[in-house]
Amino acid sequence: MPQSTDIPGLSVELDDWIRESIRGAAATLPQSGIIEAVNYGRERPGLIPFWVGEGDIPTPPFICDAAIQSLRDGHTFYTYQRGIPALRDAIARYYDRHFSLKLDSGRVIVTSSAMQAMMETMQTVVGAGDEAIVVSPVWPNIYACIHIQQSVARSVALRPDEFGWHLDLDRLLDAVNPKTRAIYINTPGNPTGWVMSRNDMLAVRDIARQHGLWIVADEVYGKFVYDGRHATSFLEIMEADEQLIVTNSFSKNWAMTGWRVGWTVIPKGLGQVYENLVQYNTSGTAEFLQRGCVAAIDHGDNFLAEQVARCSAGRELVCDALLELSNVRIVKPKGAFYLFFRVDGEPDSVNLTKRMIDEANVGLAPGTAFGPGGEGYVRMCFAPSHDTLRTGVERLSEALRKRAAA
């Protein structure tokens, strides 16, 4: 039976007067567990950081130029709360071109980051005392996002075997109770690289239908798959008037992590609710940023293909090197751009990340940061350029080889 989950992360030391005067959900909100490694290694000269989810290529000029032109054109006023129509239409075209999906742009909402989309989505579907099921290990922010709604996240952990990560549908069904309102799924998954099978998606859809639950699908790595054109989207298997909210981001596809623009696809009847949430959370996203995003979608297919190709080769590079080590256990990721691996005799992932900083000067993220199922693992991002990957993996291999010999 799955347990109600404490949110993963580092608890925060607070002065008594602060702890007593703020609300409970804020007082108990942890710091991301990735930070523990980052804080340990931040000041090391020459450290190679593989701990965050971004590459090392800045946003390409054709995207920046469109934002710059918009700024010069004076697009600096309040704008549409749902996003400018040009961008919502472009996003609909993205689904048509890349997923062969005909999507009504009326279902698209532009958000100030996919993180913010997730916050607005959770504000929509869960409240105090409600529960949401989270398939873990996963991007830790989602736990905090649910906690801020004063709701409980209930983890269902994926299970690894030599062929990949697997979702146990019986355990997911066991986690449903009368308080459950939503199921959160990140596919392709960060940190595991799990890509949910269409059959599993159909089964989860049916569970959600049967119990009246929302599916909250985080599909920001939808194009980062290493077999096929794209991961299956829940949009392909559910109707426009079902309890489905899909979020996505410009960050990963077009090297725009720093822009903080995302989007969400909602049932059409939810439009005014979501528009209101945008109004009351951020009051919209800068028009000149959105003009850059239009350029990203309309002129960025080649760039996106190059991003995926670089990650695909990076994945081979990293896996080939680490598979040579006798003490490293790898489930080769099918999607996203992370390697999530174990090292024999190293059950403590925070300890291992600290020693890889000391011994290899390489920054990894500890698996504990990603909730149930993550302990014992470390996460390495393989989105950076290959020279950086090569140097980092060489250093890691040497350090891990010494550990095996020790």
Add this chain to the structure above:
Amino acid sequence: MPQSTDIPGLSVELDDWIRESIRGAAATLPQSGIIEAVNYGRERPGLIPFWVGEGDIPTPPFICDAAIQSLRDGHTFYTYQRGIPALRDAIARYYDRHFSLKLDSGRVIVTSSAMQAMMETMQTVVGAGDEAIVVSPVWPNIYACIHIQQSVARSVALRPDEFGWHLDLDRLLDAVNPKTRAIYINTPGNPTGWVMSRNDMLAVRDIARQHGLWIVADEVYGKFVYDGRHATSFLEIMEADEQLIVTNSFSKNWAMTGWRVGWTVIPKGLGQVYENLVQYNTSGTAEFLQRGCVAAIDHGDNFLAEQVARCSAGRELVCDALLELSNVRIVKPKGAFYLFFRVDGEPDSVNLTKRMIDEANVGLAPGTAFGPGGEGYVRMCFAPSHDTLRTGVERLSEALRKRAAA
């Protein structure tokens, strides 16, 4: 005795399946009441819009250029969750130069709009079942922001007389009960132009201290005063380790409404909690936007002075014209950039705004949008350029003169 307040705004029509499947706070979230007028007038050719809180001057080039340079320099990666140190330091200098306040930049957090700062602040101080006192009539989004926390906003309405708007401290004290956690105050106030006196601020501070309440001060119009250099900030009368959170914005000072960047000043011990909330709400604000904001503060004093001077003259222009009408009741605003006025024989503010669209082709905001104390009033923004103000006010005067004669 003040009553628990329904959030002002327009209730949203929802399909039954949507209403039943989403959480209560989302389902009952209203649309801003300003929208009712906007929707009525949006398509009118030649309409002059005075209904939103922005001028008609785009962001000046020296600010855009700094953001553009930063984009060209490749500042497109994830950045500091609390804001880049250069901007936090610049904000501390802003308080020194404009408020003669020595502020530790460690207390400053950059946020993705002041709206988002208010959301993060309310996430900090109120939860399900808590109450927050709101001094009204006020910017309506704050009600929704409290509602999203599943908390109750309790209004204490300002009272107008011929000399201005007044806060009844006894009524405010009456509104405090065991569930109260915070007092929200917007000074200078939107829509009233009320500027809270230092004596009233001291009194409210003492009430907050006595009852262990947070003061949430929205000071985005702090420089827009028409007597003196600036409105008194709560930062001037409270210590660094008290229950005070102050928010501010780049929007109004430097014509940057469309950028969606704000800031907040918090007690130092709250830093990690607030950083976590930024992480889980938006994961930060684009570095290249923040570089533009540094330029705004460091090189924008003259521009800011011109903005205030233009609004000051715009206020005279608008008040002089409307005071000539026998049927218009004006409390001349002491701060912010709105005229909030009544028309004899026109108790229904939504009706009046619609007729001013029909008869003058001018867009105003109905007072009902601003909560208790607002009915019977309409709000007009006098931040636009003087030519636009002159034309708009002429049309308004003509229409209102006809009403007086009718």
